[in-house]
Amino acid sequence: MHSNSHNQSILHQKQQELEFLHHFHGLDFELIDLSVIEQFDWTKLSQDDLGLMNERHKWQHEGSLFALRSDWTNAIVRYRKKYQLNAEKIAYTGPVYTLNTEKHQYGLEIFTDNVDKQAEVLTQMVRFIKQSLSIPLSVAVISHNTLLKNLLSEEELADELTRKFIKERNRDALIAKLGTDHPIVELMAHPAAEQAAYVKEHMPHLKRHIEEMSHWESILIKENVSYVYGDMLALPSQSYYKGISIQLYSEDQVEPIASGGQYSSPSNAFGIGLNV
Amino acid sequence: MITIALSKGRQLKDFINYLDEKKLTSWSTALKSVSRELVVETENVRFMLVKGEDVPVYVEEGVADLGITGSDVLFEQDRQINNLMDLPFGYCHFAIAAKEPQDTYPVVATKYVQFTQQYFDSIMQPVKIIQLKGSVELAATINMADAIMDIVQTGTTLRENGLSEQVQLDEINARLISNKHAYFAKNDEIQTIMNQLRMNDHV
Numbered sequence: 001m002h003s004n005s006h007n008q009s010i011l012h013q014k015q016q017e018l019e020f021l022h023h024f025h026g027l028d029f030e031l032i033d034l035s036v037i038e039q040f041d042w043t044k045l046s047q048d049d050l051g052l053m054n055e056r057h058k059w060q061h062e063g064s065l066f067a068l069r070s071d072w073t074n075a076i077v078r079y080r081k082k083y084q085l086n087a088e089k090i091a092y093t094g095p096v097y098t099l100n101t102e103k104h105q106y107g108l109e110i111f112t113d114n115v116d117k118q119a120e121v122l123t124q125m126v127r128f129i130k131q132s133l134s135i136p137l138s139v140a141v142i143s144h145n146t147l148l149k150n151l152l153s154e155e156e157l158a159d160e161l162t163r164k165f166i167k168e169r170n171r172d173a174l175i176a177k178l179g180t181d182h183p184i185v186e187l188m189a190h191p192a193a194e195q196a197a198y199v200k201e202h203m204p205h206l207k208r209h210i211e212e213m214s215h216w217e218s219i220l221i222k223e224n225v226s227y228v229y230g231d232m233l234a235l236p237s238q239s240y241y242k243g244i245s246i247q248l249y250s251e252d253q254v255e256p257i258a259s260g261g262q263y264s265s266p267s268n269a270f271g272i273g274l275n276v
Numbered sequence: 277m278i279t280i281a282l283s284k285g286r287q288l289k290d291f292i293n294y295l296d297e298k299k300l301t302s303w304s305t306a307l308k309s310v311s312r313e314l315v316v317e318t319e320n321v322r323f324m325l326v327k328g329e330d331v332p333v334y335v336e337e338g339v340a341d342l343g344i345t346g347s348d349v350l351f352e353q354d355r356q357i358n359n360l361m362d363l364p365f366g367y368c369h370f371a372i373a374a375k376e377p378q379d380t381y382p383v384v385a386t387k388y389v390q391f392t393q394q395y396f397d398s399i400m401q402p403v404k405i406i407q408l409k410g411s412v413e414l415a416a417t418i419n420m421a422d423a424i425m426d427i428v429q430t431g432t433t434l435r436e437n438g439l440s441e442q443v444q445l446d447e448i449n450a451r452l453i454s455n456k457h458a459y460f461a462k463n464d465e466i467q468t469i470m471n472q473l474r475m476n477d478h479v
Binding site: 253254 | 336337338357358359360361362455456457459460461463464467
């Protein structure tokens with residue numbers, strides 16, 4: 001009995017993966033697959049590559065550095081730097097490995113700076129999650145990866161402790177480090193739900209960023225995501241994340257079920273990955 | 277309903293006193309009635325009583341939306357949580373303690389490995405750290421280590437074991453922490469609790 005349910009679970013998982021690929025192929029996405037082992041040249045490692053190495057399984061063989069794929073977008077960004085990719089929209093499925101975890105990701109990427117087309121990809125992913133996987137989405141968090149670059153100096157943004165305090169919303173520690181008059185300290189004095197309005201009113205040079213966030217929020221509200229919030233304090237994990245960032249949560253889950261956003265490498269793109 | 281993970285023991289008593297000061301009597305009354313229960317419920321809040329070191333675990337996992345624990349505990353754990361606010365109790369500090377002052381302390385026993393390593397790195401001195409789970413004073417008393425790194429409140433335990441404080445380091449107090457997801461999903465309730473618990477002189 002146990003063995004049968006185990007078999008059914010494996011079959012269901014494989015079927016779901018095929019369904020994802022068929023579904024998005026039917027919506028004009030090109031399907032791609034990449035090796036789970038990535039090869040690096042020691043002399044050509046970027047800051048982003050180096051930053052991720054701490055979280056990856058890696059090894060050296062005959063002068064080359066190898067690592068297991070830990071993030072699909074990162075793999076696709078590097079693929080695009082090396083090879084021509086003619087398709088505008090791609091869909092993929094496959095495993096990603098960090099030091100302690102293995103996840104299976106289903107993802108979509110669109111290579112265009114047309115925000116309406118990018119938003120359509122988000123909508124298609126949300127509908128797949130809700131309709132095909134029957135997973136209700138309870139919370140969406142939208143952030144803008146360039147917002148903090150406007151509130152912090154380059155030095156502050158690079159400082160490890162400052163980044164930790166921002167990430168943990170530790171305002172007391174930021175007051176001690178940056179002073180009470182620092183714009184980020186003033187922003188954090190307001191409840192999360194009121195921070196967008198505060199930025200709009202008191203930091204007019206950032207109005208455009210807030211309006212972009214509101215636009216993406218409205219798309220998710222239209223898709224009936226229960227709570228949609230703007231997060232003013234998101235720190236980009238990789239330098240190529242330059243615009244909107246989105247995290248989708250299902251009921252009572254700590255980790256986002258899907259996350260993605262706008263990036264630039266070398267041309268503008270949008271991607272979203274679903275963690276199965 | 278908001279779930280708050282609390283440290284059992286001395287910090288719980290301090291929290292109850294603080295609740296009385298803030299006139300949050302429905303919470304303090306519920307917590308005062310605890311004998312061996314691990315979960316206590318009031319109208320809008322469920323309290324979970326756990327070991328201080330486990331508070332960040334319950335919060336990170338989302339079993340609790342909020343938690344209250346010492347900044348020393350948070351320092352040692354690299355958790356994905358929001359470290360929201362100082363609370364005015366649980367005051368003590370990190371200190372190096374030894375039998376006699378020395379120029380350097382090459383071997384140090386402690387429960388706080390990360391803090392100790394970071395401190396000795398900051399003063400550019402090599403150190404061998406012996407990790408212990410408790411009764412740390414003994415390590416210096418029997419010369420297993422040159423010193424201990426521990427949290428000190430009154431210094432009585434040190435004195436009783438023939439040790440004295442040599443270097444006073446970072447201050448410690450209670451902190452309110454939140455689950456990253458709940459911070460957005462239950463922002464109104466969390467904000468209300470933050471306002472209720474906020475110190476009057478807070479900026």
